[in-house]
Amino acid sequence: MLIAGEFVGGKGSGELTISDPARDSTIIAVQSASTDQLGQAVTAASAAQREWENVSPTDRAATLHRLADAIETCADQFTAVITTQLGSPVGLSERLHVRLAVADIRAVAEALVSMKFEQQIGASMVLERAAGVVFAITPWNYPLHQVVAKVAPAIAAGCSVILKPSEEALGAAALFARCVQESGLPAGVLNVVVGGGREIANELVGHPGIDVVSFTGSTEVGSAIARQAAGTITRVHLELGGKSPSLIAPSGDLTTGVKVTLANCFLNSGQSCNALTRLLVPRENLSQVEQQILGLMPRHQPVDPWSNGARMGSVVSVARQASIWSDIQAAKDRGDTILAGGTGLPDGIERGAFVRPTVFFDTDPNSPIAQEEVFGPVLTVLAYDDLNHALELANATRYGLGGSVWASTNHEAADIAREIRSGQVDLNGGAFNPAAPFGGFKASGYGRELGRYGIASFIEPQSLQN
CATH class of the missing domain: 3.40.309.10 (Aldehyde Dehydrogenase; Chain A, domain 2)
Structure with a gap:
């Protein structure tokens, strides 16, 4: 796990088993985050967000490009991990899972430098402000692409992120955290916690330190998260099922x-x-x-x-x-x-x-x-x-x-x-x-990911009246 810029082991009571599905074998078991560690992640994200929002869009975009560079450098490692833990064909892991994630990040960075974060509307100065601390819950089916589809637009907007990757595909998220450190992203802007989805969601979805919840997964779980977040009027993005x-x-x-x-x-x-x-x-x-x-x-x-x-x-x-x-x-x-x-x-x-x-x-x-x-x-x-x-x-x-x-x-x-x-x-x-x-109508969710629309999902407008 990554909390406040430091890699730490989980101290919770739960244990997660990482498997190789093609061989039906266990690779390793890891400990989940404790309640105290989840609280530490929120504290770190809150402190880092205030400073990160003040970094210029140009410099945030440069950080994103460095992140994409770091992932490209580690492409072979990502490919091997995704093939092993997802069962994806090795060629597909490299072409789709890794290259697409890099393209996602660069598209967000390019959109960021073209966006205006201040504009005059009549007597009002309208500012595009970062929404705050984002709790991102990502699935296993695209273990790198789905991570960057949430993290890259959020940090582009000036938010900080607490990422909870799927317990079925942790390896790609761990490598991603290493690449984030190499990119020079300040400590605390990204925090990665691991554990059972229900347990961590119960702690963080309604947490007063969380400003936005972004979830990708089934329609049924997304509905449950939306109901829980409604209790604290927490903003929610949902990318759900399809047919x-x-x-x-x-x-x-x-x-x-x-x-x-x-x-x-x-x-x-x-x-x-x-x-x-x-x-x-x-x-x-x-x-x-x-x-x-x-x-x-x-x-x-x-x-x-x-x-x-x-x-x-x-x-x-x-x-x-x-x-x-x-x-x-x-x-x-x-x-x-x-x-x-x-x-x-x-x-x-x-x-x-x-x-x-x-x-x-x-x-x-x-x-x-x-x-x-x-x-x-x-x-x-x-x-x-x-x-x-x-x-x-x-x-x-x-x-x-x-x-x-x-x-x-x-x-x-x-x-x-x-x-x-x-x-x-x-x-x-x-x-x-x-x-x-990217996003859906009806029971496929609400909110959009990727590019400038993804960035806009993590922005709150503020009007200053003259």
């Missing part, structure tokens, strides 16, 4: 749309909150889609994450594996049709938290497998009758995080996307943009 549609319009490139959607759904073993897990296709094309999916499935089979050219590794734990299998079996028991995959270990694999990528075909749109987040490599294919029906299906879940539209032109795709209640929609396979806002 994102990939809508291939009648004019769209069906072959490319199916191929990219399948790859996106299975990326990171399906453990992405914005994964395209619902494929919406014209009913008359179902047969063609079926044959294409069957032809593509062999390239997405899970293998040892350290293998050359691996596309899929394991999921994060045997507990996650069991949860995914339970959802697949429940859907099968309800009569939903499995086109490919299913429960049980993939062929050739005898142990570890591996899951066969699974496709449910021509699914009832109201089925739980088509409505609720599985958080694993599970795709549902839904047929629509016309474009209005497709949009109805696209908006027919409680979530609204990601999405994709495939049409003959980007202009047509954009017109369709405007009818989808989702925070981010890709047009004809558009690439992820780390400078653009």
Whole structure:
């Protein structure tokens, strides 16, 4: 843990076990933070924040660039840790998990120097002030990217941060803390505490020294955190679950749309909150889609994450594996049709938290497998009758995080996307943009991360009247 600029061991009564899911083996056990240590982190963050806010935006941006440099220098270490603790293929760990995090930080730094923190509005001087001390709770599925998506905008805004990384992927956060020290960030601006999510949240969400709570995780836990924070009127940002549609319009490139959607759904073993897990296709094309999916499935089979050219590794734990299998079996028991995959270990694999990528075909749109987040490599294919029906299906879940539209032109795709209640929609396979806002509608949360929108999430305006 990192508290007030010093690395310390936990003194709490709880013990966290760090595992290698691909080998179903324990790596190490660490002690959780004590209540006193959590209080020390709040004290350190409060003291450091007041000075850090007075550092110029240009100098804060320079610190962020040094942080990105430090992560790039340690890229091989981050790659190894993420591959080991997440089960992510080694190539994916380097390309997606590490490089994306670096791009996130640099995009925030570039946005910071372009922002105005003072402006005259009539007789008022309006200041953009740091919101204060941020309690950031991050998930395990992107153990570096999700950390920087919260920490970088917060410290860019002049806030200090108490980071509680997921207990299932602590290694990347520990390395990140080392890089933070190398960047020259003042002691106390970032503090890292470890422990069970519920125990630490109970201590810090309603703590009087916390000004903002930023949480990424399930919708159910996010709702509980919002209720707890309401007791102290603490500001909350929530980035929650998703069940994102990939809508291939009648004019769209069906072959490319199916191929990219399948790859996106299975990326990171399906453990992405914005994964395209619902494929919406014209009913008359179902047969063609079926044959294409069957032809593509062999390239997405899970293998040892350290293998050359691996596309899929394991999921994060045997507990996650069991949860995914339970959802697949429940859907099968309800009569939903499995086109490919299913429960049980993939062929050739005898142990570890591996899951066969699974496709449910021509699914009832109201089925739980088509409505609720599985958080694993599970795709549902839904047929629509016309474009209005497709949009109805696209908006027919409680979530609204990601999405994709495939049409003959980007202009047509954009017109369709405007009818989808989702925070981010890709047009004809558009690439992820780390400078653009990321966040959801409906039960996918509120608040935005990344770039200038992420910085704005940690700012409070103050008006000085003449």
